[in-house]
Amino acid sequence: NFDTTLKGKKILITSGRTKENIDPVRYLSNNSSGKMGYSIAQAAADMGADVTLISGSTDLKIPNGLKNFISVESALEMYEKVDEYFKNTDIFIACAAVADYRPKEYKKEKIKKSDSDLVMELVRNPDILLEMSKKKEKQLLVGFAAETNDIRENALKKLGKKNLDIIVANNASVMGSDENVIEIIRKDRTSVEISQKSKMELAYDILSEVVCELEKR
Numbered sequence: 001n002f003d004t005t006l007k008g009k010k011i012l013i014t015s016g017r018t019k020e021n022i023d024p025v026r027y028l029s030n031n032s033s034g035k036m037g038y039s040i041a042q043a044a045a046d047m048g049a050d051v052t053l054i055s056g057s058t059d060l061k062i063p064n065g066l067k068n069f070i071s072v073e074s075a076l077e078m079y080e081k082v083d084e085y086f087k088n089t090d091i092f093i094a095c096a097a098v099a100d101y102r103p104k105e106y107k108k109e110k111i112k113k114s115d116s117d118l119v120m121e122l123v124r125n126p127d128i129l130l131e132m133s134k135k136k137e138k139q140l141l142v143g144f145a146a147e148t149n150d151i152r153e154n155a156l157k158k159l160g161k162k163n164l165d166i167i168v169a170n171n172a173s174v175m176g177s178d179e180n181v182i183e184i185i186r187k188d189r190t191s192v193e194i195s196q197k198s199k200m201e202l203a204y205d206i207l208s209e210v211v212c213e214l215e216k217r
């Protein structure tokens with residue numbers, strides 16, 4: 001399936017889940033496997049792009065043929081790395097499941113249990129994709145919306161709010177699976193639905209849409 005339709009294009013991809021440390025032995029995270037983002041990174045490299053993959057935690061093997069692979073832990077670290085690469089990228093695909101909140105305070109020593117309940121204060125993490133959309137120049141932006149309900153409606157809201165060129169909507173309940181059903185929605189609100197397929201096949205479908213959007217420019 002080798003192809004060169006993205007030859008010379010710089011693509012920045014985030015994938016995986018972030019970990020927000022609470023103390024030396026505990027963290028907040030989520031169920032994202034990182035498979036969709038890693039599949040997109042692999043497909044983009046196969047299509048000839050210069051791929052930078054910034055990854056939170058996953059159990060996956062690093063795709064072949066990447067230009068850069070950068071491993072990060074927290075949302076703040078991911079934000080800093082994305083910010084560093086964004087200016088010099090043509091396409092930014094935000095696939096990572098970034099924690100929306102982090103503990104206000106990191107405890108240097110393991111928190112001891114007591115007989116009473118514990119209240120932990122959380123503070124907002126930056127929305128990486130939203131922040132990049134404010135700095136957008138020529139970059140094509142692709143976001144994901146994993147929703148449990150009102151999937152299309154929520155995806156359209158994010159498309160507008162984050163000034164995206166494409167949003168890929170899917171049902172959040174499939175997190176971790178090797179296959180998915182998605183709807184690719186373009187900024188003109190036209191869309192295509194793609195039925196059950198492997199994430200690798202979906203990666204090629206998503207990148208074909210990216211190529212189409214680039215050709216419209």
Ligand code: C5P
Pocket residue numbers: 014075094095096097098099100125126127128129130142143144145146158
């Ligand atoms: O608003 P929501 O988190 O559902 O938006 C999902 C999209 O935004 C995904 O593309 C995700 O990678 C990105 N995102 C981000 N930084 C965050 C939260 C979400 O880049 N802090």
